[in-house]
Amino acid sequence: xxxxxxxxxxxxxxxxxxxxxxxxxxxxxxxxxxxxxxxxxxxxxxxxxxxxxxxxxxxxxxxxxxxxxxxxxxxxxxxxxxxxxxxxxxxxxxxxxxxxxxxxxxxxxxxxxxxxxxxxxxxxxxxxxxxxxxxxxxxxxxxxxxxxxxxxxxxxxxxxxxxxxx
Amino acid sequence: xxxxxxxxxxxxxxxxxxxxxxxxxxxxxxxxxxxxxxxxxxxxxxxxxxxxxxxxxxxxxxxxxxxxxxxxxxxxxxxxxxxxxxxxxxxxxxxxxxxxxxxxxxxxxxxxxx
Numbered sequence: 001x002x003x004x005x006x007x008x009x010x011x012x013x014x015x016x017x018x019x020x021x022x023x024x025x026x027x028x029x030x031x032x033x034x035x036x037x038x039x040x041x042x043x044x045x046x047x048x049x050x051x052x053x054x055x056x057x058x059x060x061x062x063x064x065x066x067x068x069x070x071x072x073x074x075x076x077x078x079x080x081x082x083x084x085x086x087x088x089x090x091x092x093x094x095x096x097x098x099x100x101x102x103x104x105x106x107x108x109x110x111x112x113x114x115x116x117x118x119x120x121x122x123x124x125x126x127x128x129x130x131x132x133x134x135x136x137x138x139x140x141x142x143x144x145x146x147x148x149x150x151x152x153x154x155x156x157x158x159x160x161x162x163x164x165x166x
Numbered sequence: 167x168x169x170x171x172x173x174x175x176x177x178x179x180x181x182x183x184x185x186x187x188x189x190x191x192x193x194x195x196x197x198x199x200x201x202x203x204x205x206x207x208x209x210x211x212x213x214x215x216x217x218x219x220x221x222x223x224x225x226x227x228x229x230x231x232x233x234x235x236x237x238x239x240x241x242x243x244x245x246x247x248x249x250x251x252x253x254x255x256x257x258x259x260x261x262x263x264x265x266x267x268x269x270x271x272x273x274x275x276x277x278x279x280x
Contacts, residue, residue, distance in 0.1 A: 077192060121191050128194065140194055143193055
């Protein structure tokens with residue numbers, strides 16, 4: 001069953017399974033079931049259902065890029081654009097492989113915030129100059145290069161139980 | 167100078183080939199130029215930091231040579247790097263260099279240019 005805002009109705013067991021998967025998505029159905037006091041087949045069924053409902057979108061590995069030895073600099077790019085064009089600009093940015101995340105946002109004016117990855121500062125500049133600045137509607141761009149990462153994580157079910165509408 | 171050189175240098179290029187003025191890596195001012203005439207106007211308007219940024223990276227000469235295919239102007243602009251100019255001194259010298267070239271290109275009879 002779907003709720004008004006497109007959310008799927010989940011019960012406490014579903015939430016506990018999601019919490020377990022967010023902690024370690026390689027944990028077996030049996031181990032999760034044992035921890036929650038339910039059969040492994042129940043865990044399997046519920047996970048399958050949440051996959052079909054796109055509650056669970058993907059299982060992925062979090063890689064330390066530095067250890068892999070890939071040259072990489074990350075930056076936060078703020079794109080100011082004509083309000084009539086901002087959706088189109090954001091969609092175009094989202095389609096580019098250099099853009100890791102893209103959001104529209106509003107402060108004093110409507111803008112796009114995107115996380116961009118490139119091999120070097122020069123490559124970053126070339127990308128922004130050749131692929132972002134020329135997009136119709138872009139009025140100016142501010143870019144901050146990330147020098148050190150202190151935290152990077154996903155929204156965690158475990159830390160947000162009071163915000164859930166079960 | 168032949169008419170082909172002049173017509174290439176004076177043409178308006180598509181927006182993906184335009185020159186976009188930045189003040190530093192990834193910081194776009196919002197100003198761009200799609201022709202030599204527009205470039206000449208914009209260098210008198212943009213933040214002088216942008217002129218310093220692009221001149222010493224070689225971006226102006228690259229655009230002149232590769233997009234407008236004006237190697238003579240590219241060479242003149244490259245020479246400005248050796249003067250180590252900054253601020254409005256740089257703006258004035260760059261403006262003078264580009265304007266002089268523009269006047270030479272546009273002073274040719276229209277029939278030989280197009």
